[in-house]
Amino acid sequence: MSAIISPTRRSVLPVYRTLVTWYPTPFRQRFEQEMLLAFQDWLNAEPTPRSKAQQLKLASSLIADMLPSIIHEHLSEWRSTMKVSSIIQKVALAALAAWAVIWAWFIGKWFLLLPLADPNKWLLGEDYSHTANSIFGAALFIIPFLALLAFVIPVLKIQTLTENGDGVLMLRLQKMGKAQALVAWVCLGATVILWGMVFTARMGWW
Amino acid sequence: MTPTEPQPLTPAVFHILFALADGEKHGYRIMQAVKINSRGEFTIGPGTLYGTIKRMLADDLISESEERPDPELDDQRRRYYQLTDHGRNTLQADLARMDALLQRARVMQIHPASSSKATL
Numbered sequence: 001m002s003a004i005i006s007p008t009r010r011s012v013l014p015v016y017r018t019l020v021t022w023y024p025t026p027f028r029q030r031f032e033q034e035m036l037l038a039f040q041d042w043l044n045a046e047p048t049p050r051s052k053a054q055q056l057k058l059a060s061s062l063i064a065d066m067l068p069s070i071i072h073e074h075l076s077e078w079r080s081t082m083k084v085s086s087i088i089q090k091v092a093l094a095a096l097a098a099w100a101v102i103w104a105w106f107i108g109k110w111f112l113l114l115p116l117a118d119p120n121k122w123l124l125g126e127d128y129s130h131t132a133n134s135i136f137g138a139a140l141f142i143i144p145f146l147a148l149l150a151f152v153i154p155v156l157k158i159q160t161l162t163e164n165g166d167g168v169l170m171l172r173l174q175k176m177g178k179a180q181a182l183v184a185w186v187c188l189g190a191t192v193i194l195w196g197m198v199f200t201a202r203m204g205w206w
Numbered sequence: 207m208t209p210t211e212p213q214p215l216t217p218a219v220f221h222i223l224f225a226l227a228d229g230e231k232h233g234y235r236i237m238q239a240v241k242i243n244s245r246g247e248f249t250i251g252p253g254t255l256y257g258t259i260k261r262m263l264a265d266d267l268i269s270e271s272e273e274r275p276d277p278e279l280d281d282q283r284r285r286y287y288q289l290t291d292h293g294r295n296t297l298q299a300d301l302a303r304m305d306a307l308l309q310r311a312r313v314m315q316i317h318p319a320s321s322s323k324a325t326l
Contacts, residue, residue, distance in 0.1 A: 034232075034233050034256065037281060038255065038256075042237060065251030067253075
């Protein structure tokens with residue numbers, strides 16, 4: 001026996017149905033029908049809103065009930081489907097993309113002598129400070145290493161073995177996807193090259 | 207505070223557990239019971255209700271009843287919810303916590319009932 005709804009209140013149902021479609025799909029699949037039934041029952045039991053003020057009160061109570069719940073369910077869904085490591089890896093990829101562009105810009109400007117703007121001045125401003133320059137310079141060298149950590153740490157397995165009373169700490173890399181492995185190898189290569197350049201320059205080898 | 211000490215329930219979780227204490231109910235009946243039990247001071251809309259039900263199902267505080275209503279008497283799409291043993295224990299623990307607080311409030315004579323008794 002489905003709930004019968006009076007014609008005066010029927011106009012509210014499409015609004016409610018629309019609001020229900022804003023929930024994440026898994027939630028909707030599980031609770032949509034029940035929510036609509038419960039709402040119809042609730043609407044039938046409530047006194048019919050006659051004045052504009054009463055209609056406004058009904059609409060505001062509907063929104064106050066639904067909106068926080070919709071936001072909460074989306075956050076909950078997002079948390080359960082998106083792992084923190086995956087978010088960090090996406091940030092690392094974005095940082096790597098920016099890093100690659102800036103290095104290409106530097107190489108184009110200073111080695112290939114292309115008619116490009118000075119990247120330091122363009123990115124840091126005309127009168128950039130020594131500190132800003134240091135941070136920017138350090139970032140250009142450290143970003144591949146941080147990205148490497150973002151890809152390696154999630155697959156790092158720490159084991160402690162006890163042999164003859166001595167604890168042995170073992171670090172093992174679990175299998176990672178081909179694309180992730182490729183990015184990790186590129187990051188490792190870039191880190192070795194960049195830090196090797198810094199080390200050899202500091203040693204006065206060139 | 208020890209980690210095993212039970213935490214106070216949120217008002218929505220408490221009222222839903224309380225509403226289901228006397229038997230299984232479907233969504234709208236829960237909403238009604240919540241309103242009646244709280245003397246109209248706490249109302250719960252369908253959005254809050256089903257969001258909370260989802261979390262309570264995941265926490266094993268309630269479960270969905272396997273019995274479906276008679277199609278001639280009720281809508282087959284309705285689902286009925288009931289307390290689990292864990293849910294009942296959690297409700298009892300929260301009621302005991304409130305009871306202890308009330309007893310303490312009476313001793314301290316800050317409970318309205320205790321002050322009116324004192325004046326009599």
